Amino acid sequence: MLEAFALTDKGCIRSNNEDYCLIEPDLGLYILADGMGGARAGERASRLAVDTVSEMVHSAGRRDSQVLLSAVEEANRRVLEASHSDPTLEGMGTTLVAALDLEDGFSIASVGDSRVYVLDDDGLRVITEDQTWVNEVGRPLGLDEESLRNHPMRHVLTMAIGASAPLTVNYYSVELRNGALLLICSDGLHGVIDQSELEAILRGGRNGTPLEESCRKLIAAAKEAGGPDNITTVLVRKFA
Numbered sequence: 001m002l003e004a005f006a007l008t009d010k011g012c013i014r015s016n017n018e019d020y021c022l023i024e025p026d027l028g029l030y031i032l033a034d035g036m037g038g039a040r041a042g043e044r045a046s047r048l049a050v051d052t053v054s055e056m057v058h059s060a061g062r063r064d065s066q067v068l069l070s071a072v073e074e075a076n077r078r079v080l081e082a083s084h085s086d087p088t089l090e091g092m093g094t095t096l097v098a099a100l101d102l103e104d105g106f107s108i109a110s111v112g113d114s115r116v117y118v119l120d121d122d123g124l125r126v127i128t129e130d131q132t133w134v135n136e137v138g139r140p141l142g143l144d145e146e147s148l149r150n151h152p153m154r155h156v157l158t159m160a161i162g163a164s165a166p167l168t169v170n171y172y173s174v175e176l177r178n179g180a181l182l183l184i185c186s187d188g189l190h191g192v193i194d195q196s197e198l199e200a201i202l203r204g205g206r207n208g209t210p211l212e213e214s215c216r217k218l219i220a221a222a223k224e225a226g227g228p229d230n231i232t233t234v235l236v237r238k239f240a
Contacts, residue, residue, distance in 0.1 A: 002101065002176075004030060005211035006234040009219045011188055012227030018042035018094075019186050019232040022050050028101030029057055030234050034114050034186040036160070037092030041083075045094040048082060049075040049161045053098050065107040065171065068100050072109045072161075072169050079162030093162035097128065097184050099236070105175040106182065111167065112160050115190050117198065119206060120180035124199040127172050131159040181206055182236040188229035189222050197221060211235045 004025055010017040018035035020043070031050045035042030056071035057063070075096065083089045095112025108116055113130040159168050176182055181202055190198070201217050215233045222231045 002028075002236055002238055003211060004234065004236045005215055006030075006032075006232070007212070007215035007219060008230065008232040009223070009227075011229050011231050012223055014230055016040065016043065017230045018046055019188070019230040020046035020050050021184075021232050021234050022054055023234060023236075024054065027054075027057060028063060028103075029054060029098065030101075030182075030184060030236055031096070031098045032114050032184045032186060032232055032234055033094045033096045033161070034112065034188075034230065034232070035092070035094040037083075037089065041089045041092035042094065044082070044089060045079050045092040045162055048079055049094050049096050052078050053096070057100065063100055063102055065100075065102075065173075068098060068107050068109050069169065069171070072096060072098065072111065073167060076111075076161045076165060076167045080165060083162055093157075093160040095157070095186070096161045099182065099184060105173055108172040108174060110170045110172070112157050114184070114186050116172070116174075117183040117185070117190075117202075118174055118176065118180060119183065119199065119202045120177050124195060124202065126195075127174050129170060131168070131170065132157055176236070176238045178238055179206055180238050182238075184234040184236075185218070186230060186232045188227070188231035189218060189233060192222050192225045192228065193218070206237075211237060 021032040033046035035046030052075040053071040060067040095114040097114045100107045110128040116127040
């Protein structure tokens, strides 16, 4: 069995929240998007992408990785269409992470730099790979981590929903063991809190701390570190 909780916060600097998330335990679907664009276009992009994925999975009548792929591709098409039809939405886009429970494991689709982590007996590990300049260009060039943290291209995405067609989607399969936690988060969390601190907070969630409390602690830690961006956490826990 699974239990889940999601929480989002605008952070300490931003005036609005362009992150959007949705948990649908009955469908086994957990989605997060981190929008970008002028005015409030980022909010529009993230909500449109998440709602489209949910709609497509609902209407498919089955759950498998191909359904998830089609849903993400349709989200990209609709965000592109919206940005092209309304000048105020031009250039909008969003990251997207969607995790679909297939009973024998999760199928995960990822675009951009929002992340999925798993915490189990082996520790905390990142499942997804960021589609960013830092990850795809900077590290292969041999730049050290300190240089990458301060590089002017550090926030540049190489792929996003609404940025282009065709879309490059990263796919993963992961088994969630009994007692394990799945964390889906925007870069407002993982971009300001290092992995050791994430793991320390999440350990409480494995030891029976309510998921809501763990989500609140994660967001509080990001805000204590400055909260420069919107912060969203989705936690899923497997139990017997």
